[in-house]
Amino acid sequence: MKKAVLILSIFFASNLFAQSNEKTIPAVEIKTLDGKTFNTKDIDNGGKPIVIDFWATWCSPCKAELNAIAENYADWQKETGVKIIAVSIDDARNMEKVKPYVQGKNWEYEVLLDPNGDFKRAMNVNNVPHLFILDKDKVIVYQQNSAAPGDDEKLFELVKKVANNEPIK
Amino acid sequence: MQKFFFLLTVIISSGYSISIAQNKQSQENNLGEIHGNVQVDFQIYNNDSAIGAPKVPEKFRLNGFTNLIYTKGKFTAGIRYENYQNALLGFDQRYNGSGIPFKFANYANNGWDITAGNYYEQFGSGLILRAYEERGLGYDNVFEGVRIKFSGIKGLSLKGLVGKQRIFFGLSDGIVRGFDGEISLNELIESRKDKKQNLFLGGSFVSKYQSDQNNVFILPENVGSWEGRARLVSGNFNFAAEYVYKINDPSAVNKYIYKPGEALLLSAAYSQKGLGINLSVKRIDNMNFRSDRDATLNNLLINFLPALTRQHTYNLAATIYPYATQPNGELGMQADVIYTIKKGSLLGGNYGTTVLFNFSNAYNIDVKPTGDEMGYKSDYFTFNNDMYFQDVNIEINKKINKSWKVNLMYANFVFNGKVITGVTDKTEVVYANIGVVDVTYKINSKNAIRTEIQTLTTKQDKGNWATFLSEYTFSPHWFYSVLLQYNYGNPNPDKRLLYPIGNIGYTKEAHRISIGYGRQRAGIFCVGGVCRQVPASNGLSVSITSSF
Numbered sequence: 202m203k204k205a206v207l208i209l210s211i212f213f214a215s216n217l218f219a220q221s222n223e224k225t226i227p228a229v230e231i232k233t234l235d236g237k238t239f240n241t242k243d244i245d246n247g248g249k250p251i252v253i254d255f256w257a258t259w260c261s262p263c264k265a266e267l268n269a270i271a272e273n274y275a276d277w278q279k280e281t282g283v284k285i286i287a288v289s290i291d292d293a294r295n296m297e298k299v300k301p302y303v304q305g306k307n308w309e310y311e312v313l314l315d316p317n318g319d320f321k322r323a324m325n326v327n328n329v330p331h332l333f334i335l336d337k338d339k340v341i342v343y344q345q346n347s348a349a350p351g352d353d354e355k356l357f358e359l360v361k362k363v364a365n366n367e368p369i370k
Numbered sequence: 371m372q373k374f375f376f377l378l379t380v381i382i383s384s385g386y387s388i389s390i391a392q393n394k395q396s397q398e399n400n401l402g403e404i405h406g407n408v409q410v411d412f413q414i415y416n417n418d419s420a421i422g423a424p425k426v427p428e429k430f431r432l433n434g435f436t437n438l439i440y441t442k443g444k445f446t447a448g449i450r451y452e453n454y455q456n457a458l459l460g461f462d463q464r465y466n467g468s469g470i471p472f473k474f475a476n477y478a479n480n481g482w483d484i485t486a487g488n489y490y491e492q493f494g495s496g497l498i499l500r501a502y503e504e505r506g507l508g509y510d511n512v513f514e515g516v517r518i519k520f521s522g523i524k525g526l527s528l529k530g531l532v533g534k535q536r537i538f539f540g541l542s543d544g545i546v547r548g549f550d551g552e553i554s555l556n557e558l559i560e561s562r563k564d565k566k567q568n569l570f571l572g573g574s575f576v577s578k579y580q581s582d583q584n585n586v587f588i589l590p591e592n593v594g595s596w597e598g599r600a601r602l603v604s605g606n607f608n609f610a611a612e613y614v615y616k617i618n619d620p621s622a623v624n625k626y627i628y629k630p631g632e633a634l635l636l637s638a639a640y641s642q643k644g645l646g647i648n649l650s651v652k653r654i655d656n657m658n659f660r661s662d663r664d665a666t667l668n669n670l671l672i673n674f675l676p677a678l679t680r681q682h683t684y685n686l687a688a689t690i691y692p693y694a695t696q697p698n699g700e701l702g703m704q705a706d707v708i709y710t711i712k713k714g715s716l717l718g719g720n721y722g723t724t725v726l727f728n729f730s731n732a733y734n735i736d737v738k739p740t741g742d743e744m745g746y747k748s749d750y751f752t753f754n755n756d757m758y759f760q761d762v763n764i765e766i767n768k769k770i771n772k773s774w775k776v777n778l779m780y781a782n783f784v785f786n787g788k789v790i791t792g793v794t795d796k797t798e799v800v801y802a803n804i805g806v807v808d809v810t811y812k813i814n815s816k817n818a819i820r821t822e823i824q825t826l827t828t829k830q831d832k833g834n835w836a837t838f839l840s841e842y843t844f845s846p847h848w849f850y851s852v853l854l855q856y857n858y859g860n861p862n863p864d865k866r867l868l869y870p871i872g873n874i875g876y877t878k879e880a881h882r883i884s885i886g887y888g889r890q891r892a893g894i895f896c897v898g899g900v901c902r903q904v905p906a907s908n909g910l911s912v913s914i915t916s917s918f
Contacts, residue, residue, distance in 0.1 A: 223403065224403060224405060225403065227439075227441060227446070228478065230521060230527075235568065235603050235608075236554070236568065236570050236601050236603055236608075237554055237557065237568075238521065238527060238554070258681070259681040259682075259683055260683070261683045265810075268767075272721070292496070292502075292674070292676065293495035293496050293497075293500075293635075293674060293676040294676035294677060294678065294681060295681060296495070297608070297610065297637045297639055297648050297650060298639075298646075298648050298706055300608060300639060300641050300646065301639055301640075301641045301645075301646020301647060301648050301706065301708055302646055302708055303641075303646075304641035304642060304643060304644070304645065304646045305641065305644060305645055305646035305708030305709060305710055305724065305726075306708070306710060306724065307643055307644055307710060307722075316492065316495075316496075317490060317491070317492040317496075317500065317502055318490070318502060318503070319490065322437075322490070322503075323439065324917075325405050325406055325407040325437060325439065325917045325918070326407070326917065327407050327409050327915040327916075327917060328915065331880070331917070343879065344879050344880035344917060345846070345877070345879055345880065346877060346879070346880045346881070346882050346915065346917065347849075347875070347877045347882055349818065349843035349844075349845045349846065349849060350810060350812050350818035350820075350843060350845065351812065351814075351815050351816045351817070351818060351843070351845030351846070352845050352846050354815050354845075355845060355846050
């Protein structure tokens with residue numbers, strides 16, 4: 202019973218925050234694929250929508266979703282100007298394989314490395330895949346945890362709304 | 371429990387005050403933001419002696435986590451409340467109870483970044499120092515102390531820290547002090563700005579202090595360690611090297627020998643559109659490094675020694691014979707190739723076909739016992755014939771048309787169970803073949819069925835296994851799955867058991883709940899090369915995650 206109270210209370214509390222909050226991107230230093238330091242406050246797309254997608258080379262649903270989007274990414278960009286930033290949370294075990302994978306799969310995304318989960322923690326990501334849609338003011342307007350076939354099509358619908366400055370809910 | 375209700379009151383009242391505050395935010399926008407996440411995993415256990423599930427007297431166990439982060443301009447503060455009542459089967463029962471093991475305040479301005487309280491950190495690739503959290507493993511070696519970072523000059527990054535590490539709901543006996551610096555030549559030196567080759571150089575020094583309470587040995591109270599690293603990025607090539615050295619550090623893990631430790635990691639990568647290659651070599655010699663010399667298992671590790679093997683995702687390949695790094699000594703290599711056959715070609719079809727090949731192995735280092743307190747001598751580049759692990763695997767990803775997608779995988783494993791699991795009654799070396807067929811059928815834009823058939827065949831250990839998985843997803847909210855695992859080749863006919871599990875999950879944006887019921891087989895659960903043994907269990911398990 203106490204546990205049930207606990208869970209309900211946590212949800213109650215979390216809903217309060219959820220309703221009340223405008224959410225922006227925290228400033229965290231991570232790396233680019235070329236080894237340079239990158240501060241996440243510099244994430245930008247000139248007022249066009251941004252998608253930040255946390256993934257890892259060992260995460261099958263993450264890769265399935267990013268591979269599905271990759272097929273249509275050029276069209277998405279043409280239509281909405283969206284920029285997808287794929288943040289890999291691979292640690293030292295797989296970090297050196299990220300760039301070969303990205304190139305091997307012909308991804309055109311901007312890819313960042315978060316090998317110790319600093320950005321992941323600051324964004325309150327529990328597990329991958331987890332994506333965020335940012336509007337023209339770089340405010341987070343949507344989040345999605347988990348990925349299933351077809352989610353990419355829904356994502357594009359949302360990105361189009363954001364590109365047109367329409368509310369997405 | 372009182373503590374908990376106190377905390378809850380704090381959370382809820384702060385939630386109210388902030389929601390009130392935030393209504394005014396549109397005008398003022400200076401009250402800051404508060405965000406967080408929640409994860410609750412609980413399980414109701416059935417008795418199941420057939421699969422060897424341990425008895426759970428409580429019947430019900432729960433792990434819960436709540437993170438809250440408050441940000442206002444350059445100031446950030448946060449806490450994590452953890453609750454284990456009692457810790458789920460497979461987690462260290464010393465976690466039982468609850469508390470706030472993570473709390474911090476941070477101020478960042480003009481390139482300076484100061485943290486008081488808890489912080490995670492990694493120097494280089496972590497060979498010398500890495501503090502991180504992996505909840506699924508019950509792994510958290512976070513520091514508590516002070517950390518200062520400076521990155522005010524482009525191309526230069528400096529870090530200094532002092533702290534004690536977390537051990538369950540307490541702190542380590544030993545104190546860790548560390549300093550790290552890294553430069554990016556092209557960013558630091560104006561004249562190199564437009565050069566195609568970029569060189570990164572870095573180094574760190576880490577020392578731990580722990581008093582010597584031992585009457586038998588004279589133990590070093592201060593153990594120093596240094597690390598140097600370089601990375602060259604040139605066009606499509608990427609070379610990285612890292613070396614770490616540690617002075618004598620007798621510990622429970624190395625059986626109190628006084629030999630210094632070292633580790634070397636080399637990596638070369640080439641990539642262009644459609645092709646990626648990565649080669650790496652690793653040598654580890656007596657490089658177990660902890661803030662308490664008597665700590666074992668996954669406790670109080672200061673550094674991180676990655677397993678350079680493929681991190682498999684298919685059930686039978688990932689959880690039955692995974693490799694775990696041997697900190698006392700190993701010599702290994704890995705080759706990883708990914709190639710996408712162009713679309714429009716005969717083999718590429720309409721969407722392109724991707725082929726992934728991976729080879730990895732690990733051997734013991736050359737060891738010549740010296741019979742004294744140094745323990746042994748080791749010739750640097752001599753391979754010992756004592757094989758710990760080998761994995762050769764190939765995978766093909768093929769999208770046939772808009773509806774059908776196929777993945778095929780084959781892997782051949784050599785697994786030295788006695789060394790890797792440390793269980794001495796295990797069959798010494800296991801030779802296993804694994805085959806996987808994974809087919810996705812997308813019915814329409816919202817509905818899809820994915821089916822996996824996997825087999826593992828071996829003459830050793832528990833013999834042959836088969837796995838069947840069927841997953842139905844209804845985008846974007848629902849998923850249903852059935853997982854059947856069958857140990858049909860177990861040498862003991864009474865152990866030829868079926869392990870069925872059914873799962874239902876619902877996701878709405880950043881909120882997710884999944885419910886599973888069935889038999890979970892014992893296995894080795896690994897994330898990033900750190901592993902934990904998970905005992906068999908039977909029952910209902912629920913996992914809830916939410917970010918806000």
